Amino acid sequence: MTEHLLDELAWRGLISQTTGDDALREALDAGPITLYCGFDPTAPSLHIGNLVQILTVRRFQLAGHKPLMLVGGATGLIGDPKMAGERTLNPVEVVHQWVERIRGQIEPFMSFEGDNAARMVNNYEWTKDMSAIELLRDVGKYFRLGTMIAKDTVARRLNSDEGISYTEFSYQVMQGMDFLELYRRYGCTLQTGGSDQWGNLTSGTELTRKAEGVSVHALSTPLITKADGTKFGKTESGTVWLDAAMTSPYAFYQFWLNQADADVISYLKVFTFLTREEIEALEVKVAEEPFRREAQRTLAWEVTSLVHGEAAAQGAVDASQALFGRGELGSLDEATLGGCAQELGGVDLPSGATIVEALVTAGIVESNSAARRAIGDGGAYVNNVRVDDAELVLGADHTLAGGWVVVRRGKKSVGLVRLSS
Known part of the structure; x- marks a missing residue:
């Protein structure tokens, strides 16, 4: 017997x-429903927090339901209230560019064929010609001020020194209107989103109930955290983006590979489509053979393949091995090496710099004398070749694609130097 979708979602956290x-379970059991999830273009790329929502909707589609993926060309112009401080209002033309970029990031995850084909929608379509009077009379009349100011984010902002603008205060009206419009256009009866969006989700369910006299549903997912309760999705270099130009596939792969044993199983449940049996088998391996890090390698491969494709995932694996002396550096292309440099902190040096200067500038050693000691001890490498001459000058014959040179001390300390003429 196939596991009920809600039971699977609960198991995956x-x-x-x-x-x-009970009402949602009954609706799902009654036949395919139409659901939606919204993404605001507040940046040129989505990040891995957004990936939770995309993959959740994909699970609904795989179970036979019909997704509407909304990119908020209108709500992106307003800005969902943050817990602290006003958002910067981006120019209209910038937001519209970001809409197209984000649309392109979402589409590969959905199927646009068959009886439950996905559909991309943009709320700018039904708001751009609406007058202020229409908004107030046809939509605003259903909202009660007491309910609006009780929303968690709004309440916190109202009690803060910076307060909240009427623009951001009205965001929940705009998002609520999306649900009503999608119900009217497509029969949409479920919205999904992160738990931090719960107030906005229920704005939509309440508006649709009042305006149309029907009960619709909302489901929120927990915010993903680490086992120690700290924030997930950030690295020392910042947010982990889905755009390969903002977070390289190599850096993306390394992010997942570096997850702790305490976190990796929960992330496999959320971010992959591996079965319960496959994940439980990996859970046993984490407990019995944690040093093999098989669960982490599986997680890194699965998520990188989902987001960037198998070729990019294999490129990240090859780069990871080659950088640490277990593969061929010459096979790595410029984009891959550039991604490695982005993650490891690549530096520029003029052609003709010495190996000592390269080791120090790349942060592999602390001083010229430490670099010379490393070379003398046989622990310094250029492009995985041991160096025994502290006076070695780096030039064109040492460069890889893009002018990069890989310098290493021992097995674990690696840096990239780009030589310029």
Whole structure:
């Protein structure tokens, strides 16, 4: 017997709240439903927090339901209130460019064929010609001020020194209107989103109930955290983006590879489509053979392949091995080496710099004398070839694709230097 979708989502840790478990289960059992999830273009790329929502909707589609993927060309112009401080209002033309970029990031995850084909929608379509009077009379009349100011983010902002603008205060009206419009256009009866969006989700369910007299549903997913309760999705260099130009496939792969044993199984449940049996088998290996890090390698491969494709995932694996002396550096292309440099902190040096200067500038050693000691001890490498001459000058015959040179001390300390003429 196939596991019920809600039971699978619960096992994967993907249910924080619903507007009613029994009612939602009954609706899902009655036949395919139409659901939606919204993404605001507040940056030129989505990040791995957004990936939780995309993959959750994909699970609904695989179970036979019909997704609407909304990119908010209108709500992106307003800005969802943050817990602290006003958002910067981006120019209209910039937001519209970001809409197209984000649309392109979402589409590969969805199927646009068959009886439950996905559909991309943009709320700018039904708001751009609406007058202020229409908004207030046809939509605003259903909202109660007491309910609006009780929303968590709004309440916190109202009690802060910076307060909240009417623009951001009105965001929940705009998002609520999306649900109503999608119900009217496509029969949409479920919205999904992160738990931090719960107030906005229920704005939509309440508006649709009042305006149309029907009960619709909302489901929120928990915010993903580490086992120690700290924030997930950030590295020392910042947010982990889905755009390969903003977070390289190599850096993306390394992010997942570096997850702790305490976190890796929960991330496999959320971010991959591996079965319960496959994940439970990896859980045993984490407990019995943690040093092999098989679960982490599986997680890194699965998520990188989902987001960037198998070729990019294999490139990240090859680069990871080659950088540490277990593969052929010459096979790595400029983009891959550039991604490695982005992650490891690549530096520029003029052609003709010495190996000592390269080791120090790349941060591999602390001083010229430490570099000379490393070379003398046989622990310094250029492009995985041991160096025994502290006076070695780096030039064109040492460069890899893009002018990069890989310098290493021992097995673990690696840096990239780009030689310029």
